[in-house]
Amino acid sequence: MPRSPEETRHLFDRWASTYDEDLRQPSGPLDGYVQSLDVAVTLLPLAPNAAVLDIGIGTGAFAAMLATRGARIWGLDPSPEMLARCRALHPAFSLAVGSFSDIPHPDEWFDATAASFAFHEVPPGNRPAACAEVVRTLKPGGILCLLDIMFASSAAAAEARTRLGRYWDDQEEYPLVGDLDALLRDAGLRYTRWQQTAPCHWVGGRNPGTANAHAHQGYSSLSPPLGLTGSNRASCILEADSWSLRRAARPEGAAASKVRSSWRARRTTLLGNPASSATWTP
Numbered sequence: 001m002p003r004s005p006e007e008t009r010h011l012f013d014r015w016a017s018t019y020d021e022d023l024r025q026p027s028g029p030l031d032g033y034v035q036s037l038d039v040a041v042t043l044l045p046l047a048p049n050a051a052v053l054d055i056g057i058g059t060g061a062f063a064a065m066l067a068t069r070g071a072r073i074w075g076l077d078p079s080p081e082m083l084a085r086c087r088a089l090h091p092a093f094s095l096a097v098g099s100f101s102d103i104p105h106p107d108e109w110f111d112a113t114a115a116s117f118a119f120h121e122v123p124p125g126n127r128p129a130a131c132a133e134v135v136r137t138l139k140p141g142g143i144l145c146l147l148d149i150m151f152a153s154s155a156a157a158a159e160a161r162t163r164l165g166r167y168w169d170d171q172e173e174y175p176l177v178g179d180l181d182a183l184l185r186d187a188g189l190r191y192t193r194w195q196q197t198a199p200c201h202w203v204g205g206r207n208p209g210t211a212n213a214h215a216h217q218g219y220s221s222l223s224p225p226l227g228l229t230g231s232n233r234a235s236c237i238l239e240a241d242s243w244s245l246r247r248a249a250r251p252e253g254a255a256a257s258k259v260r261s262s263w264r265a266r267r268t269t270l271l272g273n274p275a276s277s278a279t280w281t282p
């Protein structure tokens, strides 16, 4: 059963003092944490002095990488202890208690918004409002970079759960890429693009290439997935139609069938035209 927001806050308050040390050798769904941050930071083109919001900033690991590229950082987190640690490590950041659903800034305020490994903490019922709040505070043409534990399909999530065994956290509900994309689009985001960065991680958001007509860079010019295996890998998404059709005769839940049709409709938008997308094939 998922944790309540209150339980989540307590969890991170307790974890704050050892969080950075623990994430040096991550396991379970967070395996590949550092590699994923390294990839995600390259996806966010930032003008000098860009105003960047990091939601669920934690101890500031991702924001610190953005700050070294000249961004001015605002950070929100519901855990006062994570914020205290972040403040001690990064005194130049502007930090406040807050969450995806509660961004204390005016409309169209940020040049870019980032979030790493935090969105899955938003209870599923609150996710549409959370996406709307993120889009509300982003300038027109602003970039969103959302990195998290995510899966291409419910089958990929089930496979990861089996593979990770006791390392899987039953109190967390990880989004499906297609569902999150639909939520962001419903909230008003356009030109989205997604990239897998580790066995259980995807990063996505507004495609920087299409936000600016002259510079088609970023997500679409990335190198292939980094030696990833399993059905969560991007190449399997490209094959999702035939895979789904093969499975269509078997009984499966409404969620799986929703994802299947969602992927059929969105495949080209999310991953480009498979026929011309050589970087995404194995």
Ligand SMILES: C[S@@+](CC[C@H](N)C(=O)[O-])C[C@H]1O[C@@H](n2cnc3c(N)ncnc32)[C@H](O)[C@@H]1O
Pocket (backbone or CB within 6 Å): 008, 009, 012, 055, 056, 057, 058, 059, 060, 061, 062, 076, 077, 078, 079, 082, 098, 099, 100, 101, 115, 116, 117, 118, 121, 122, 123
């Ligand atoms: C796994 S940590 C990630 C921290 C940091 N972004 C990083 O990459 O190291 C998740 C963070 O999300 C915060 N969080 C939990 N629920 C949240 C919510 N509803 N909105 C925003 N942040 C949340 C937690 O307090 C915690 O600091």
